[in-house]
Amino acid sequence: MELHRLTIHELRDLIQKGDVSPVQVVQDFLVRIGQVEDQIQAFNTLTPRPALGFAKKFQDIQGRNEKLPPLAGIPLAIKDVICTKGVATTCSSKILANYIPPYNATVMTRLNAAGAVMLGKTNMDEFAMGSSTENSAFKKTRNPWNLGCVPGGSSGGSAAAVAADMCAGALGSDTGGSIRQPGGFCGIVALKPTYGRVSRYGLVAFASSLDQIGPLTKDVRDAAILLKAVAGHDPLDSTSANVPVPEYEAALTGDIKGLRVGIPAEYFIPGMDPEVESAVQEAVRVLERLGAVRERVSLPHTDYAVATYYLVATAEASSNLERYDGVKYGHRTADSDHLIDMYMKTRREGFGPEVKRRIMLGTYALSAGYYDAYYLKALKVRTLIRQDFTEAFKHCDVIVTPTSPTPAFKFGEKTDDPLQMYLSDIFTISGNLAGVPGISVNCGFTRSGLPIGLQIIGRPFDEAMILNVAYAYEQATAWHGERPRL
């Protein structure tokens, strides 16, 4: 049985019933990784021995016919931006290449308690800054659907690992689209929760008012399962929301009769990829056939989102990345004998060009004389963008858009002009600025075989709604059964 092709819920059923051993499951994934990782390069670190160790523990419990935790033996991949105690957490950066966290992120504590098993840490754009995973200091991850194309970013390793059946599911992080966009490029389900829905304790911080951890999975039910496992208030994260976590799986009824689907005019612009536009329009027709009602809405400040993001996120990043100074952990230059010089050389040696660029932009935006014109201005435009969503949600229940303006692009296609790369996040960035949840599901393929992502955006803390709409669409179509040929 090809266990690695199964979803989390299928494996869960087999394991809980005792039909299959957790050790068998983990072994099957490890064999799969051995077969395809050379081509895909999704992982920075693999942890086969601890994974088998935990699987064996659950196998013993299974053998004694005792109760297993809900996700016992389910193998997951974790983006290398999430702290895993005792296991290297590099953020795909030279500056943290040797960093081994002394603590677990809260999401890891919760997944461990649920019995999930970690197969390894996945590759990413350095410090989550990028849209293609090309900014990794270590390796290029390839899109399983076309090895000459990027998997998207910054959670490219996680997305590729799920698409290539190298794990049952994965966690990523999303600051400007870094879960949804690679999810779209790799043809899988990828969800960014509402800001504050999932604890950021142990998530290496990029932009503290935008970052969220979320699931990347093979189908919508799996995303509901992983989200439920990690969501909820955390006293260790004072930005985590004290809002109860619904039973997301139970919310998957598939019933969307009467649902008002908002289509924002600003997301369907002349010059967008015609295959993307036509796939998304067809997807909306599917929703209509299921009983949804199309509503025209407007998000008038969409055009200002990328500019706003590149001030807010970089300003926050410039502050968050000050801690990488070679003093307490990470790389330290061998080349210096006094402190300021040590900082400057350490950071010069340890950071890649995109990270440096964003630190510079953010520092500039916050510096004396420019703070009002840039950072403060951006915070005000952020209010306008948030208000756009609040207003739109008076006229619809969910907003549907393409996940990206194009499908996965080729390696090197956008690396010459940083601005071109930034613009590829145009449909996801507003969601982070407004704090609203969004999910990407596959809605078709281009003529050249690349997946096309459909994004469903919801009101704050309405993940149950967007999961159910995604589920209804998924169950009415066959895209989620497709797998890349490797």
Add this chain to the structure above:
Amino acid sequence: MAKITPKEVEHVARLARLELTEEEKERMTAQLDSILGYIDKLNGLDTSRVEPTTTVIPMVSVMREDEVRPSLTQEEALANAPDREDVFFRVPRIIED
């Protein structure tokens, strides 16, 4: 008109504790100039009566009792130190003689 000059790039790099090569400085100046040019579109918006967003969800200062709780041990905290002596992180000299 240039949005950012090489002198400003040097100043910002110093603030950010980033040492840049001459080539990096030149490339950075051009790239930041282009990005700042794009960002200029924000000035087309009238935000004179708009409050800045500092938090997207309603948040108040989260407090707890000032009691000692478990944290990292000294050894755990020092485990990743690039240079340590006894229970200290050792760094290059801070104060000039």
